[in-house]
C-alpha cells in the first residue's frame with residue numbers, strides 16, 4: 001500500500017497484494033489500475049495526490065506511470081487557466 005497523507009483505511013490496495021501496485025509488467029500495472037478505478041473509494045484523492053506530488057513509481061489513483069504524464073500536463077493546463 002502507498003503511504004499517503006489521507007485516511008487509507010478504505011484503500012483497496014491495502015487489502016490485496018500490494019506488490020501488484022508496483023508490478024514490473026504493463027499487464028499487471030494495468031490490472032492494478034483497473035482495480036483502483038472499479039473499486040476504490042479513494043480514487044480521486046489518490047489520483048490528485050499522485051499528480052501534485054509527481055509520484056514516479058507504482059500505480060496511483062487508477063493511473064500507471066505512463067498514464068500520469070499526460071494527466072499532469074492536463075492538470076497543469078487547467079490550473080493555468082484557472083489562475
Ligand code: SF4
Nearest residue numbers: 011013036040046061
Ligand atoms: S486509488 Fe488505487 S492506489 Fe489509490 S488508494 Fe485506491 S487502490 Fe490504492
